[in-house]
Amino acid sequence: MSEGQDDGRMAAGKAGRTPSSEEIQRVFESLRNAVLDQRLPPGLQLKEQGLADAFGVNRAVVRQALARLEIYRLVTHAPNRGVFVASPSAAEGRDLFCARRYIEAAIVELAVERLDEAALARLRALVQRERAAYAGGDVRKALRMSIDFHLQLAESVGNTVLAAFLDEIITRTPLVVLAHRRESPPACMLSDHEDILDAIAARDVERARALMSEHVAHLEGRLALDRGESPEDDDIARLLALDGLGAEDGGRGPR
Amino acid sequence: MSEGQDDGRMAAGKAGRTPSSEEIQRVFESLRNAVLDQRLPPGLQLKEQGLADAFGVNRAVVRQALARLEIYRLVTHAPNRGVFVASPSAAEGRDLFCARRYIEAAIVELAVERLDEAALARLRALVQRERAAYAGGDVRKALRMSIDFHLQLAESVGNTVLAAFLDEIITRTPLVVLAHRRESPPACMLSDHEDILDAIAARDVERARALMSEHVAHLEGRLALDRGESPEDDDIARLLALDGLGAEDGGRGPR
DNA sequence: GATTACAAAATTGTCAACAATTGATCGGGC
DNA sequence: GCCCGATCAATTGTTGACAATTTTGTAATC
Incomplete structure (x- = not known):
């Protein structure tokens, strides 16, 4: 369980099996x-x-x-x-977060069923280190640990398929953030992670699922993903909108 | 919506964008x-x-x-x-079906929210053709159409990420079937598909989700995926079991 | 007669040179 | 002065040959 940490971050999901040609x-x-x-x-x-x-x-x-x-x-x-x-479209970002809500909910549900005390303890330790990183001002490391929390939780429940899917979603998310950021730091809230762990430990499925859903929604909320809110989809469309010649769109375009 | 059918089956999910080198x-x-x-x-x-x-x-x-x-x-x-x-282990098969239940449930939920009459009509037509294929005795085609039903449903709800995930799961499933089949034809039941569509059309989330969950569970039930029920994991173990020299296994092995 | 060491064949992995396509720059024509 | 066409540089795409590794078959030895 401590073997996957090759260079600071595990390649949790797929394509981690046979390193054809290293x-x-x-x-x-x-x-x-x-x-x-x-x-x-x-x-x-x-x-x-x-x-x-x-x-x-x-x-x-x-x-x-x-x-x-x-x-x-x-x-x-x-x-x-x-x-x-890649510069994911807003639609792709929405799909990503939508899928993520469902998958994280599934993972949380399984976590309530299957996670034992040892696994919970490991996750709590992870959150502690995340908190320490924040306190120490190392925001980049904190962000990585925040990501690792979600990935580790997924891996802990023991379903390799769901873990791989979440891994893919989370890996694609930073590009969405870069392309459609609205507010400042799109990081996870420490307390959210702790609350989720508490709900899991208490075997409260509904609460755990609700907290996780809210947590993911909060992340998404910091992005400008609403329909028409950000330069929509096609890369060329984005370039056009950048000049403000939005045709029948009365100059709603960004910038 | 009739463009994706290139050689009998769409490459629904990922890796369908830029065919580097065709x-x-x-x-x-x-x-x-x-x-x-x-x-x-x-x-x-x-x-x-x-x-x-x-x-x-x-x-x-x-x-x-x-x-x-x-x-x-x-x-x-x-x-x-x-x-x-690949010869997926029983554990992998379980993970696959477990994940599939969650993802199909999510898709069905979205379908109830977002599917319009036109989309439902297309899906009904698909089930009709599936039924025709069965009636005509073309079991291979029927099986493909059955797969296409699930894939098309996923694509219809408009979430590319969930659609890609389901595509991956369904693509990996046949190998699980080959490696761990118990009963005869592991195909979908026609009536199941129709019932699901009815529930979606009636906007009955709970019923639609329950039907889909049951449908997937039924599929899984035809496989020997229980812990210890099938030759566990290692490929060599399977080859050994193939000769019937199953050691303490009193001849329960396949063949 | 069984086992180990060796050799040969087959397969994968690596690499560098060559071909084809694209985007840009420059020159000429309208 | 602006627009169009051709040459040129840069980058990707393709191909074949060569090197490394593993497996299989064989023979010699214990």
């Missing part, structure tokens, strides 16, 4: 972590040769790593043009 | 369809050169297609050994 896995993980830490701005082009040089690997390795990132929708691949960091 | 997509789809039709026995080795010859493409193309199949857990990749059709 190198690919390494490049993939690095890029994935960069996305999780919000270091990669949506729209940035990822050039094969550049990455190959940076990681000291062959272009073929980079190519495969990028192909994997594409499947997770972390990058988009324009044929003969290159791959670019 | 060829890869083609090989991937072919293999994926073969899995869905239960034509690929778990454990079979998929040799790169063989597939390259069969599809008339380069080995690199096959390589990438296989990499994608691996992410979907349809094959397992043993470094320096090759890739093999």
Whole structure:
């Protein structure tokens, strides 16, 4: 249970089994972590040769790593043009959060059924470390631990499929945040995590589910995902709206 | 809405956006369809050169297609050994069905909220064609249409993330069936599908969810997934059991 | 006769050179 | 002065050959 923590963050879900060629896995993980830490701005082009040089690997390795990132929708691949960091539409963001509510609810429900005291203790320890990171001012680490809380909870209930799904959702979320942020720090609230654990420990399904749902909704609330609120969908549409020539839209466009 | 039906089955979920190099997509789809039709026995080795010859493409193309199949857990990749059709453990099968219950429930819930008459009519038509296929004795086609019903329902509610997840679950299921079948034909019941649609049309969330849950549970019931009931996990164990020398298992093994 | 060491075949993994496509810059024409 | 077409650089896509690893078959030895 302590084996999965390879370089600061586990590759919780899928594609963690057979590291065909190690190198690919390494490049993939690095890029994935960069996305999780919000270091990669949506729209940035990822050039094969550049990455190959940076990681000291062959272009073929980079190519495969990028192909994997594409499947997770972390990058988009324009044929003969290159791959670019994905910039999810508002609709995609909504779908992501909607799905997340359902899946986190399922996980919480299973947690109430199956989590023993030892598992709960581990999760509580995680929240403590998260709190410590916040207190210490290391906001980036705190954010990572906040993510890890959700991932660890999912993994603790022992359903690999649901854990992998949540992992994918959470991995895709930072790009949505970057593309549609409204307020300042889109981090989790410490107390929320603790309350959820308490409800699970008390075997109160309804309360645990409600708290988690509220928690996720709160996260989503900090984003500008409402229909028409943010530059809608198509990348070209966004560019057009950026000039304010919104046709019949009386200048509601952002900026 | 009639555009997604490229070669008999849509690639509902992810990885359908940018077909980098078309060829890869083609090989991937072919293999994926073969899995869905239960034509690929778990454990079979998929040799790169063989597939390259069969599809008339380069080995690199096959390589990438296989990499994608691996992410979907349809094959397992043993470094320096090759890739093999996955043979999911009973535990994995349980996780799959457990997750499926939650996700189908979520989809049904959204369907009650968002499906209009037109969408319902399309789904009813699909069930009709499924019934026709059964009546016509084309069991393979009927099974595919049964799968398509679930996939189409998911797509109709308009959440791409949930649709992709269900797609993944359903794609992985045939391998579980092959590895752990108990009874004869593990197909969906026609009437179940119709009843679910009726409940959705009547906007009866509870009933729709209950019916769907029961439907999925029924599917799972035809498999031998209980703890200790089927040859547990390790592939070698399965091969041993195949000879009937089941040690203390008094000949309960398959065949 | 069984077991271990060795050798050969097959398969995967890696790599670098070549081809094709795209976007941009520059020049000419209207 | 503006617009259109061609050349040029940069990047991706493809291919084939070569290296490393594993498995299988064989032979010698205990």
